[in-house]
Amino acid sequence: MSGWLEHLVFGILATVSVLSSFLVVTRKNPIYSALFLVVMFAMVAGIFMLLDATFLGFMQLLVYAGAIMVLYLFVIMLINPRDETLPDEGGTSEKAFAAGVSLLVFALLTFGISNSDLVTEMTTPGGIPALAEVPATHGAIEAFGYELFSKHLLVFEVASILILVGIIGAVHIAMKQRPASADEDDSNEERLVTDV
Amino acid sequence: MFSLPALLYLSALLFSIGIYGVLARRNILVVLMSLELMLNAVNIALVGFGRVHALSTTSGEHGGQIFTLMVLAVAAAEAAIGLSLLLLIWRRWKTIDLRELCRLSG
Numbered sequence: 274m275s276g277w278l279e280h281l282v283f284g285i286l287a288t289v290s291v292l293s294s295f296l297v298v299t300r301k302n303p304i305y306s307a308l309f310l311v312v313m314f315a316m317v318a319g320i321f322m323l324l325d326a327t328f329l330g331f332m333q334l335l336v337y338a339g340a341i342m343v344l345y346l347f348v349i350m351l352i353n354p355r356d357e358t359l360p361d362e363g364g365t366s367e368k369a370f371a372a373g374v375s376l377l378v379f380a381l382l383t384f385g386i387s388n389s390d391l392v393t394e395m396t397t398p399g400g401i402p403a404l405a406e407v408p409a410t411h412g413a414i415e416a417f418g419y420e421l422f423s424k425h426l427l428v429f430e431v432a433s434i435l436i437l438v439g440i441i442g443a444v445h446i447a448m449k450q451r452p453a454s455a456d457e458d459d460s461n462e463e464r465l466v467t468d469v
Numbered sequence: 470m471f472s473l474p475a476l477l478y479l480s481a482l483l484f485s486i487g488i489y490g491v492l493a494r495r496n497i498l499v500v501l502m503s504l505e506l507m508l509n510a511v512n513i514a515l516v517g518f519g520r521v522h523a524l525s526t527t528s529g530e531h532g533g534q535i536f537t538l539m540v541l542a543v544a545a546a547e548a549a550i551g552l553s554l555l556l557l558i559w560r561r562w563k564t565i566d567l568r569e570l571c572r573l574s575g
Contacts, residue, residue: 279471280471282471283471283475284471287475287479290479290483291479291482291483291486294483294486294487294506295486297486297490297499297502297503297506298486298487298489298490298493298494298499298502298503298506300499303496303498303499303502306498306499306502307498307502310502310505310506313506313509314509317509317512317513320476320479320513320516321512321516323471324476324516324517324520325520326516326519326520326534326537328534329512329516329534329537329538329541332538332541333512333541336541336544336545337505337509337541337544340545341505341544341545341548344548344549344552345498345501345502345548345552348498348552348555348556349498351556351559352498352555352556352559352565354498354565359496359565360495360496360564360565360566360567360568360569361495361566362493362494362495362496367493368493370492370493371488371489371492371493372489372493374488374489374492375485375486375488375489375492376485378481378484378485378488379481379482379484379485382477382481382484382485383478383481386474386477386478386481387474392473392474392477395473395518395521395522396472396473396474396521397472397473397521397524411520411523411530411531416531417531417534417535420530420531420535421531421535421538424530425532425535428535428538428539431539432538432539432542432543433542435542435543435546436542436545436546438546439545439546439547439549439550440546440549442549442550442553443549443550443552443553444553446550446553446554446557447553447556447557
């Protein structure tokens with residue numbers, strides 16, 4: 274894929290991702306936020322594939338749009354927020370403050386990007402060059418896997434330990450807490466738990 | 470235009486929208502979603518830089534993509550821990566309103 278088609282696809286993906294992420298932060302009901310977040314993740318996966326990061330695109334769909342969103346939807350279902358239990362959102366002054374800070378950050382980032390010598394140096398005329406112009410191994414899943422398991426093996430191991438710690442921590446935190454003054458039923462339950 | 474600055478501007482825009490979500494919302498669930506949004510914005514910048522950096526190397530290395538994979542793992546762990554803390558808060562205080570949790574500040 275090259276030329277104007279690439280620009281068009283990128284434009285659509287970028288527009289939809291910005292719109293849906295704006296809807297994520299403005300919807301009152303978290304279910305709508307979660308659904309728009311799925312759209313945003315899918316668009317980012319499309320951008321990854323456009324950048325020849327095929328493996329990351331699929332990982333984005335599997336991990337974010339699959340696993341993490343299921344986690345969010347499960348928690349939303351457990352909490353079952355109704356309109357009267359949803360927190361009142363802040364007034365206009367609070368929103369104006371948040372909008373001001375985020376606009377300030379955006380302005381600073383834009384200033385930094387447009388004035389960076391490094392970005393100007395790295396920018397090639399006519400957009401990101403086609404895959405044919407980079408070394409042939411870039412973007413291939415085999416090459417990516419080989420590099421991950423040889424040159425960056427430590428990163429992989431650290432990530433796996435991090436996820437293991439995350440799983441154990443999440444299970445431990447969310448486990449049913451035993452009340453301090455246990456009545457009859459609870460003490461039975463406690464004994465069962467210690468037996469197991 | 471599909472170029473490196475365009476990717477970086479998109480990344481900056483998504484990051485600022487995420488900051489707005491973190492600061493303006495009182496619902497912990499939406500604040501956590503905004504954090505995911507910000508991590509995604511950073512991922513776009515990382516992959517874009519990695520893709521352009523591969524032009525100047527002979528082996529076409531994947532440093533940016535591997536960094537992104539690490540961010541993905543951090544995001545997954547963060548979502549799991551954050552949501553289990555949220556469940557704990559819901560079970561104890563029956564609220565998902567951040568402003569009602571300000572008793573932590575003493």
